[in-house]
Amino acid sequence: MPMHIGEKDFKARVSKGLQDDFMRGAVRSAQGRLQNNRANAAEELGDWEEWRTLGQQIRQHTVEHLDYYLHQLSEKVAELGGHVFFAETGEEANAYIQQVAKDKNAKKIAKSKSMVTEEISMNDALEDIGCEVIETDLGEYILQIDDHDPPSHIVAPALHKNKEQIRDVFHERLGYAKTEQPEELALFAREKLREEFLSADIGITGCNFAVAESGSFALVTNEGNARMVSTLPKTQITVMGMERIVPGWEELDIVVSLLTRAAVGQKLTSYITALTGPKQIGEADGPEEFHLVIVDNGRSRILGTEFQEALHCIRCAACINVCPVYRHVGGHAYGSIYPGPIGAVLSPLLSDYDEYKELPYASSLCGACTEVCPVKIPLHEQLIMHRRKIVEDEKKSTLSERLAMKGFEQIVQSANLYRTATKMAPFLTTPFSKNNVISKGPGPLRYWTDARDLPQPTQERFRDWFKQRSERGDSE
Amino acid sequence: MSKGTITNRGKFLKNIRGKIGGISPDKPVEKPDWTVNPQRRVMKDFDQDQLVEVLDKQCHHIHTDFFLTNSESLQETLDQVLASYQTRSIVYSSDNRFHTYQLPEFFKNFAKKPEHEVFKWNDENSEESISFSERADVGITFSDITLAESGTIVLFNRKGQGRSVSLLPRDYIAIVPKSTIVPRMTQATDYVHQQVEKGEEISSCINFITGPSNSADIEMNLVVGVHGPIRAAYIVVEDK
Numbered sequence: 039m040p041m042h043i044g045e046k047d048f049k050a051r052v053s054k055g056l057q058d059d060f061m062r063g064a065v066r067s068a069q070g071r072l073q074n075n076r077a078n079a080a081e082e083l084g085d086w087e088e089w090r091t092l093g094q095q096i097r098q099h100t101v102e103h104l105d106y107y108l109h110q111l112s113e114k115v116a117e118l119g120g121h122v123f124f125a126e127t128g129e130e131a132n133a134y135i136q137q138v139a140k141d142k143n144a145k146k147i148a149k150s151k152s153m154v155t156e157e158i159s160m161n162d163a164l165e166d167i168g169c170e171v172i173e174t175d176l177g178e179y180i181l182q183i184d185d186h187d188p189p190s191h192i193v194a195p196a197l198h199k200n201k202e203q204i205r206d207v208f209h210e211r212l213g214y215a216k217t218e219q220p221e222e223l224a225l226f227a228r229e230k231l232r233e234e235f236l237s238a239d240i241g242i243t244g245c246n247f248a249v250a251e252s253g254s255f256a257l258v259t260n261e262g263n264a265r266m267v268s269t270l271p272k273t274q275i276t277v278m279g280m281e282r283i284v285p286g287w288e289e290l291d292i293v294v295s296l297l298t299r300a301a302v303g304q305k306l307t308s309y310i311t312a313l314t315g316p317k318q319i320g321e322a323d324g325p326e327e328f329h330l331v332i333v334d335n336g337r338s339r340i341l342g343t344e345f346q347e348a349l350h351c352i353r354c355a356a357c358i359n360v361c362p363v364y365r366h367v368g369g370h371a372y373g374s375i376y377p378g379p380i381g382a383v384l385s386p387l388l389s390d391y392d393e394y395k396e397l398p399y400a401s402s403l404c405g406a407c408t409e410v411c412p413v414k415i416p417l418h419e420q421l422i423m424h425r426r427k428i429v430e431d432e433k434k435s436t437l438s439e440r441l442a443m444k445g446f447e448q449i450v451q452s453a454n455l456y457r458t459a460t461k462m463a464p465f466l467t468t469p470f471s472k473n474n475v476i477s478k479g480p481g482p483l484r485y486w487t488d489a490r491d492l493p494q495p496t497q498e499r500f501r502d503w504f505k506q507r508s509e510r511g512d513s514e
Numbered sequence: 515m516s517k518g519t520i521t522n523r524g525k526f527l528k529n530i531r532g533k534i535g536g537i538s539p540d541k542p543v544e545k546p547d548w549t550v551n552p553q554r555r556v557m558k559d560f561d562q563d564q565l566v567e568v569l570d571k572q573c574h575h576i577h578t579d580f581f582l583t584n585s586e587s588l589q590e591t592l593d594q595v596l597a598s599y600q601t602r603s604i605v606y607s608s609d610n611r612f613h614t615y616q617l618p619e620f621f622k623n624f625a626k627k628p629e630h631e632v633f634k635w636n637d638e639n640s641e642e643s644i645s646f647s648e649r650a651d652v653g654i655t656f657s658d659i660t661l662a663e664s665g666t667i668v669l670f671n672r673k674g675q676g677r678s679v680s681l682l683p684r685d686y687i688a689i690v691p692k693s694t695i696v697p698r699m700t701q702a703t704d705y706v707h708q709q710v711e712k713g714e715e716i717s718s719c720i721n722f723i724t725g726p727s728n729s730a731d732i733e734m735n736l737v738v739g740v741h742g743p744i745r746a747a748y749i750v751v752e753d754k
């Protein structure tokens with residue numbers, strides 16, 4: 039699955055989301071639960087703001103010295119006998135991973151959850167050379183079984199599906215015969231996937247955080263699938279986005295503590311697994327061979343720009359869980375595997391404005407995202423910077439918007455024109471309004487009024503009202 | 515272990531260095547002193563008994579059975595937990611602490627009952643160790659470090675301490691010597707950091723285990739027991 043998902047047209051994706059009542063209900067309840075859990079966890083800690091400050095300092099320092107820490111990481115991994123491949127593009131990463139699979143004569147590959155492998159379409163590349171790739175995270179497994187339905191949330195990828203839909207998918211594809219109880223569904227997946235873990239030739243994991251000082255990397259999970267993938271297959275490949283690294287173990291403590299609280303409100307998830315190289319001589323389980331693939335794929339273009347802070351992201355999805363726009367349109371409307379506020383910042387950077395110029399506008403700029411971000415990325419300010427670039431530097435706003443702005447410029451530059459225009463506004467809009475509200479606007483207004491009402495301009499202009507008020511000598 | 519390969523590094527890092535004005539790779543970067551360290555204040559002056567209390571409470575949040583016992587009653591407590599989990603087969607790690615608390619003897623008696631089996635992790639026989647763990651009802655390990663705040667068992671997997679023992683069986687029991695309990699993750703990561711500083715080899719797999727496996731991937735409802743153990747129990751024991 040590439041980074042881009044769903045239909046090409048943004049407005050078509052949004053309407054689809056707005057019409058999907060089940061998905062909207064699921065998103066609403068999930069958002070509520072996740073927001074609460076996060077808020078409770080932050081409150082329990084007492085000094086959450088201080089933790090955020092520390093998180094920000096760590097991420098900033100690390101990204102500012104990324105070359106040094108990646109160098110250190112790769113040295114350590116190689117010392118331990120692991121192989122490190124630096125991939126500038128997704129294609130380079132996939133070609134390397136294909137080669138490892140061929141060398142191992144691998145047929146079956148068990149994979150734990152990883153966004154970067156989605157971003158580079160790694161599964162397709164492996165399937166192209168005849169490998170079977172099995173997603174083992176419960177949410178990803180459900181999506182894979184359902185004809186590769188795209189993920190709609192970076193932490194809970196199947197958030198848009200209800201349990202009845204999941205039951206039906208299991209029934210149709212795998213002959214599942216029990217009820218829609220989540221416990222029964224999960225137990226079924228446990229039994230199915232056990233066989234796969236035990237027979238996989240290669241295990242592939244993502245990476246929440248690499249630790250430079252020891253060549254380690256940490257996987258933050260709840261289900262135990264990442265442990266399976268890194269315990270049973272003889273060969274392990276770990277794929278990491280190049281910015282997912284901290285200097286040392288002291289910093290790992292902080293970013294993990296922030297991640298688990300901000301993502302799901304847990305003090306720690308069920309499993310934090312810190313792996314260092316292949317298994318040591320004499321150990322009975324763990325991989326004999328270890329490969330680390332470090333992926334750039336557009337990230338270095340963000341370095342040194344006003345968007346560098348977007349690389350501080352620890353992928354907790356707290357910003358997604360509070361976003362009012364995500365609440366209404368859902369994850370698929372963003373057209374990217376990275377949805378929500380962080381997706382609206384990152385997707386145009388990792389791809390381009392041609393593909394994602396609408397996303398920075400899919401925000402009310404309420405700033406809730408910035409407020410919850412555990413590493414203090416100024417998300418809504420980054421969205422404004424995107425808008426400025428799109429309009430001023432890239433001239434990518436639509437023709438109608440440019441014309442409207444041109445018209446506005448002329449009107450406000452002339453006192454007469456301005457007076458006439460503001461006087462005419464209530465009369466011109468009368469045919470479209472009912473009870474002083476415009477619900478079905480004409481032309482460009484339609485996109486606004488499709489989603490919400492627009493108040494009709496009032497008969498009395500502010501300047502007239504103010505003038506009369508001054509003449510009457512009204513006072514409080 | 516022979517050194518692994520590093521491919522494409524020069525060009526890749528040069529590109530990054532160009533963007534962030536980085537310095538040469540052989541000149542070490544000094545980590546700044548972080549201006550705040552809230553993690554060091556957590557439960558700073560707690561004694562062991564207070565930490566046990568915190569751990570006990572946290573176990574309720576993570577769906578984990580909690581027991582407090584002393585070395586004389588450990589076997590009895592263990593027997594009780596195994597019975598409540600309808601245990602017939604046990605795998606345990608090869609760890610001297612099992613001897614310290616006379617548990618191999620207990621296991622020998624346990625195995626005498628009909629249809630009961632006990633297996634001690636054996637690095638010499640990887641296949642049998644993994645396949646027994648896979649079908650075992652219960653896996654038992656001692657905790658290396660225990661985090662009170664989150665209710666976490668830290669295992670430094672190594673020779674004798676297989677990764678599978680705490681992962682593949684249906685249920686998991688951790689025996690927690692009281693002295694292993696510390697406030698939070700900070701103390702565990704400090705320990706590993708010091709190992710790195712001293713140039714010691716660190717464990718190839720350090721597991722932070724917090725209760726049974728779970729998932730909220732179906733409608734955000736918590737399901738306890740997915741790929742890892744379905745139930746978990748911690749038995750805190752006064753040190754011998």
